[in-house]
Each structure stands twice: as structure tokens, then as C-alpha cells.
Amino acid sequence: MTRSLPALGVKISAIVTLAAVLGPATISAAPSAEVAKRCLHYSYVAYPFKRPGAMPMSGDRQAYFKDCMTRNGDVPAPTPPKKPDL
Numbered sequence: 285m286t287r288s289l290p291a292l293g294v295k296i297s298a299i300v301t302l303a304a305v306l307g308p309a310t311i312s313a314a315p316s317a318e319v320a321k322r323c324l325h326y327s328y329v330a331y332p333f334k335r336p337g338a339m340p341m342s343g344d345r346q347a348y349f350k351d352c353m354t355r356n357g358d359v360p361a362p363t364p365p366k367k368p369d370l
Contacts, residue, residue, distance in 0.1 A: 323352035
């Protein structure tokens with residue numbers, strides 16, 4: 285009888301572990317290709333391309349894209365920055 289108690293404990297702990305791992309599974313769908321295209325377009329509208337080396341680059345465009353993707357594309361349409369008068 286003493287051998288069966290530890291084996292029973294191992295089985296119960298395995299069942300509890302599986303239930304904890306598999307039970308509260310929440311699956312979130314990845315953003316669609318349309319959302320990714322819209323976010324990429326909006327990121328280039330908000331932060332237009334500048335020739336590399338012309339000025340220091342920042343991670344603003346990438347941060348905007350990531351934020352747009354986490355919100356599943358639910359961001360307002362950006363307005364393009366005004367060009368300086370020459």
C-alpha cells in the first residue's frame with residue numbers, strides 16, 4: 285500500500301499540471317494581411333522615407349507600426365507632415 289500512494293500523488297500532480305496548462309488557453313488570432321498593409325502605409329504617411337545618411341534615423345516609424353499592429357489597425361488615419369518652405 286505504501287508504494288501506491290506516491291504513484292497516486294504523481295498521477296494527480298500530472299493531471300493537475302495538464303489541466304492548468306491546457307485549461308485556460310486563450311488563442312489570439314494574428315493580424316490579417318490587410319491590417320499589416322494599412323499599418324505599413326500609415327507608418328510611411330506619418331513618417332515619410334528619408335534618404336539614409338541625410339539625417340539621423342529614429343525608431344518612430346517602427347514604433348508607430350508596432351502600435352498599429354497591437355491595436356489591430358484601429359488607429360486614426362495620420363496626416364502627412366508639412367514640408368518646410370524653401
